[in-house]
Amino acid sequence: MSPPFPSDRQPGDLPNPPSSQPANRPSASSPATTPNRPNDPKSRTSGVDGSLTAPGFDDLEKTPYADLQKIDSLDVDAKPDDGTTQGELFDTDPPPWELETPEDTAIASVVFRDAPFGPYDYRIPEQFRDVLQPGMRVHVPLGRRKQPTTGWCIETKLGSSGGRNLSDVADVLDGEPLCDRPLVRLVTWMSHYYQSPAGQVFDALIPSSVRSQAGTRQRTYLSPAPITKDNAAVEALPPKQQRALRLLIASGRPMTESQLMVHADCTAAPIRALRKKGMVTENKQRELSSGMTTRWQVGDGEQVEKHTLTDEQTAALRQITGAVDSAEPRTLLLHGVTGSGKTEVYIQAIEHVVKFGRAAIVLVPEISLTPQTRGRFERRFQSVAVLHSQMTPAERHYQWQRIRRGEVQVVVGPRSAVFAPLPRLGLIILDEEHDGSFKQDSQPRYHARKVAYARARSLKIPLLLGSATPSLESWYATETGHAELISMPNRVGNRPMPDVQLVDLRLKDERSMGGSISRRLHQAVNETLHEKGQVILLLNRRGFATTIQCPACGHVVACPECELPLTHHRDGSKAVCHYCDYTIATPPWCPECRFDGIRYSGLGTQKLEVEVKARFPKARVARMDSDTMRRPGSHQKVLAAFRSGEIDLLLGTQMIAKGLDFPNVLLVGVINADAALHFPDFRAGERTFQLVTQVAGRTGRGSRGGRVIVQTFSPEHMAIQAASRHDYIQFAKAEIANRRKFNYPPLGSIARIIIRGSIEDVTEATACLLLQRLESARERLGAEVRLLGPAPPPIVKLRGKYRFHLLLQSIDPLQLGATIRMATKSFKIPEKDDVQYVVDIDPLDML
Numbered sequence: 001m002s003p004p005f006p007s008d009r010q011p012g013d014l015p016n017p018p019s020s021q022p023a024n025r026p027s028a029s030s031p032a033t034t035p036n037r038p039n040d041p042k043s044r045t046s047g048v049d050g051s052l053t054a055p056g057f058d059d060l061e062k063t064p065y066a067d068l069q070k071i072d073s074l075d076v077d078a079k080p081d082d083g084t085t086q087g088e089l090f091d092t093d094p095p096p097w098e099l100e101t102p103e104d105t106a107i108a109s110v111v112f113r114d115a116p117f118g119p120y121d122y123r124i125p126e127q128f129r130d131v132l133q134p135g136m137r138v139h140v141p142l143g144r145r146k147q148p149t150t151g152w153c154i155e156t157k158l159g160s161s162g163g164r165n166l167s168d169v170a171d172v173l174d175g176e177p178l179c180d181r182p183l184v185r186l187v188t189w190m191s192h193y194y195q196s197p198a199g200q201v202f203d204a205l206i207p208s209s210v211r212s213q214a215g216t217r218q219r220t221y222l223s224p225a226p227i228t229k230d231n232a233a234v235e236a237l238p239p240k241q242q243r244a245l246r247l248l249i250a251s252g253r254p255m256t257e258s259q260l261m262v263h264a265d266c267t268a269a270p271i272r273a274l275r276k277k278g279m280v281t282e283n284k285q286r287e288l289s290s291g292m293t294t295r296w297q298v299g300d301g302e303q304v305e306k307h308t309l310t311d312e313q314t315a316a317l318r319q320i321t322g323a324v325d326s327a328e329p330r331t332l333l334l335h336g337v338t339g340s341g342k343t344e345v346y347i348q349a350i351e352h353v354v355k356f357g358r359a360a361i362v363l364v365p366e367i368s369l370t371p372q373t374r375g376r377f378e379r380r381f382q383s384v385a386v387l388h389s390q391m392t393p394a395e396r397h398y399q400w401q402r403i404r405r406g407e408v409q410v411v412v413g414p415r416s417a418v419f420a421p422l423p424r425l426g427l428i429i430l431d432e433e434h435d436g437s438f439k440q441d442s443q444p445r446y447h448a449r450k451v452a453y454a455r456a457r458s459l460k461i462p463l464l465l466g467s468a469t470p471s472l473e474s475w476y477a478t479e480t481g482h483a484e485l486i487s488m489p490n491r492v493g494n495r496p497m498p499d500v501q502l503v504d505l506r507l508k509d510e511r512s513m514g515g516s517i518s519r520r521l522h523q524a525v526n527e528t529l530h531e532k533g534q535v536i537l538l539l540n541r542r543g544f545a546t547t548i549q550c551p552a553c554g555h556v557v558a559c560p561e562c563e564l565p566l567t568h569h570r571d572g573s574k575a576v577c578h579y580c581d582y583t584i585a586t587p588p589w590c591p592e593c594r595f596d597g598i599r600y601s602g603l604g605t606q607k608l609e610v611e612v613k614a615r616f617p618k619a620r621v622a623r624m625d626s627d628t629m630r631r632p633g634s635h636q637k638v639l640a641a642f643r644s645g646e647i648d649l650l651l652g653t654q655m656i657a658k659g660l661d662f663p664n665v666l667l668v669g670v671i672n673a674d675a676a677l678h679f680p681d682f683r684a685g686e687r688t689f690q691l692v693t694q695v696a697g698r699t700g701r702g703s704r705g706g707r708v709i710v711q712t713f714s715p716e717h718m719a720i721q722a723a724s725r726h727d728y729i730q731f732a733k734a735e736i737a738n739r740r741k742f743n744y745p746p747l748g749s750i751a752r753i754i755i756r757g758s759i760e761d762v763t764e765a766t767a768c769l770l771l772q773r774l775e776s777a778r779e780r781l782g783a784e785v786r787l788l789g790p791a792p793p794p795i796v797k798l799r800g801k802y803r804f805h806l807l808l809q810s811i812d813p814l815q816l817g818a819t820i821r822m823a824t825k826s827f828k829i830p831e832k833d834d835v836q837y838v839v840d841i842d843p844l845d846m847l
Helices: 055-062 065-073 181-193 198-205 231-235 239-251 257-264 268-276 311-326 342-354 369-378 393-404 415-419 448-459 472-479 519-530 605-615 634-643 684-696 718-724 728-740 760-781 813-824
Strands: 105-111 120-123 137-140 149-159 216-224 280-288 331-336 359-363 384-386 410-413 425-431 463-467 484-488 499-504 534-538 547-549 567-569 574-576 583-585 599-601 621-624 649-652 665-670 707-712 749-757 786-791 801-810 835-841
Touching: 105 137, 105 198, 120 137, 149 181, 149 198, 181 198, 181 448, 198 415, 216 239, 216 257, 231 239, 239 257, 239 268, 257 268, 268 280, 311 331, 311 342, 311 484, 331 342, 331 472, 342 359, 342 369, 342 425, 342 463, 359 415, 359 448, 369 384, 369 410, 384 393, 410 415, 415 448, 425 448, 448 463, 472 728, 499 519, 499 718, 519 534, 519 665, 519 707, 534 684, 605 621, 605 649, 621 634, 665 684, 684 707, 684 718, 684 728, 707 718, 718 728, 749 760, 749 813, 760 786, 760 801, 760 813, 760 835, 801 813, 813 835
Parallel strands: 331 463, 331 484, 359 410, 359 425, 384 410, 425 463, 499 707, 534 649, 534 665, 621 649, 665 707
Antiparallel strands: 105 120, 105 149, 137 149, 216 280, 547 599, 567 574, 574 583, 749 801, 749 835, 786 801
């Protein structure tokens, strides 16, 4: 693969600057083809891995930024240039004496969150020339708006305005850039690849708490005025004023009024008099109001322990540190079975990075992993910062400022932590890299794994992916040479993998009478509790009952906004839509026919909890799902109690399936392995294999061994059979062979366009119009792109909007992206139609 940036540029430099364009007016469309057309075989990436080749990033690096703008400006409505265009009758260029010399104008390119998105050029006034830098927010005039608009500066340059009357930057909002030049470059790539406005990418990159300066207050600092150099002027002051002023001069630093009052032992009156006489100058600064401890709730019950590495761990660590020392952008996939000691390898690899004064980012998929992961890292490193959604805005801002100042060695957090502004980043680690929560479900719809890959390449540092069940994208990357495979096939201490037993729920003898726990699982739980062991039960569906239906008339209580059945929650006696949070009191009778024998069917974690407590009355039971884990610190409290033995049986959703290490867990039960197996999604089998394998890995980590019981209606399915044998390689080969028939990822790339609107017919008509534009763009580019739809997705209505989607599929991701860009460049939907569309590149969710 080519180096991330041309050798004649510094790592922090921007790509070639965009072509000049008037402020408040988009650049003119150019139908001319660029040297590297998307359908040119020479421009295709080697291999078609949809995850780790980052074709959009490579494309942005190879192609000048101005040429990318030309590609994006191509439109299906534009007529090709045949060379017969008539020239202008009169010369419209300004006369030479009106042109400014290249050094005359300082220009800033600015992008916006909302339409028009930019970039647009503005003149930088003299007072901001030495202040404004890329990565800062600015106030600029935009169109006919009376108030200045907030935008992001992506580039500053000296050049000619070309005779244009550029508007001035009205104000600079930040004292220093909120993100450095490499991060600005990352924004440019994300905007191009994920087809999202750069202003929206900036808002995802910089937390809202940082933009609003949460937890800060404005302070006024006093400094001696120039007039104080005249000793006679100071001597003429009254004694108290003179004393305060001399103390301020002697301190050699600005002081607040309160500080000066304390040091000069005076009231505020002398200082107010100095202000009035112009003897002091004032400078206002915004600062954090108070410091916050960085080690909250250090103990999670895990003992302080440094492990001796096994031979496999030592070999893995040697390969990782070799990649760190090589100063090359290498990608490594650490495929280690559950319990093989991947976390210890991560920690010692980071210790190697820290020796050279650099820092690391560790991404974890679920917030439930954060307390345990943080506890492990805080015991081994002096300064650890945590970024997650349960922090207050002030806490997040405080941690972000520590990170930017270079005070942090390790940053731990979910997907948004990939943007942590570490000034000397040396290593990025994605633990459980296969997890779907690394994909953002709102604009910009980025995947943290691909963004981490792009950032690592730009900084020439290694990216380490770790998982017991790697995504097929990452696995295929190792087979095509885009990543290096590190294997750890054995558990620490050569402990055996847990025995997995499949319970066929189709057989009457296997099923339980009137419950969700089979006879075999019931017996195993009793045996484990008798042996003083602990049990984990997985059911990936929250609530009490998934359907509320009247047996008399058949009416199903559904969400009026989504037309999906409401889930009954026993806590609070409410019925909730898990997609839009629509909530009503659970109806005691049928809303249609008033029959009072309404039936609650289906199984959720609340109902399972009731059954478990009834069947095992002596067991101490806890439930972990998004309903019980709302309060800050609730994850740590439950997991610490489970580790210390205060809880015998832990049940919950997938948040208990990954990453947790509890040596006393002797039994894991999967209540329904088919929950997501038959979804209309080509990744359904992969997700089922990963979930079953991951939760099975929570047992057998201690000296007492462990076992797993999986309840299923499809025991013969390839994914469940492979999971029962802990055989990832067999599963990966079979699944890739199956996807090869249709060129599904990782053998090809896909994109999804969701069209949603208030009126079903209008929404469908808009989707058909967009399809026509996509077909025209495909024909004009000569692109090999398969178009499917428009069709209603499995969830037809969501949050009051009818939905249709289009799927695009291609072996070449460059062709795929170029087709969408050309089709949507000037695609305008009338406001009266109330229809919107969303482009999702590399989607994970097909519902």
